[in-house]
Amino acid sequence: MQSPAGKSGPDSAPDSGPDSSSKPAFVGIAKLADLPEGQQLSVYVGLKKVLLCRAGDRVFAMRDMCPHALQPLLGSKVENGVIKCQKHGATFDLVSGRPTNGVTNAALEIYAVNLRDESIAVAVR
Numbered sequence: 001m002q003s004p005a006g007k008s009g010p011d012s013a014p015d016s017g018p019d020s021s022s023k024p025a026f027v028g029i030a031k032l033a034d035l036p037e038g039q040q041l042s043v044y045v046g047l048k049k050v051l052l053c054r055a056g057d058r059v060f061a062m063r064d065m066c067p068h069a070l071q072p073l074l075g076s077k078v079e080n081g082v083i084k085c086q087k088h089g090a091t092f093d094l095v096s097g098r099p100t101n102g103v104t105n106a107a108l109e110i111y112a113v114n115l116r117d118e119s120i121a122v123a124v125r
């Protein structure tokens with residue numbers, strides 16, 4: 001289940017049920033204060049680099065690696081619900097990760113976000 005929005009709810013609650021072993025756990029990786037409006041932050045979670053993007057009261061999390069040519073996305077433009085890779089211009093939907101132009105058919109890896117007590121937790125697969 002993917003819920004990049006920073007709202008609390010059943011889709012963004014930490015896993016605690018008996019069948020939750022197949023779902024990734026939420027891991028706190030930053031404070032909301034470390035990610036001002038319009039800013040980005042790249043953080044390692046295990047071996048994966050995760051890019052956090054704040055747009056208004058929402059925080060989106062994705063792998064900091066464009067699926068087109070495996071370049072970092074940090075610093076790429078975020079606007080109108082998409083991120084535009086700064087390398088070759090591929091654009092990806094911030095909620096689904098699906099590409100929205102013809103540069104690549106590969107999807108961006110998107111992670112669920114949980115905002116609680118001014119902390120940003122992400123469920124990295």
Ligand code: FES
Nearest residue numbers: 066068085088090
């Ligand atoms: S590496 Fe992102 S569009 Fe080519």
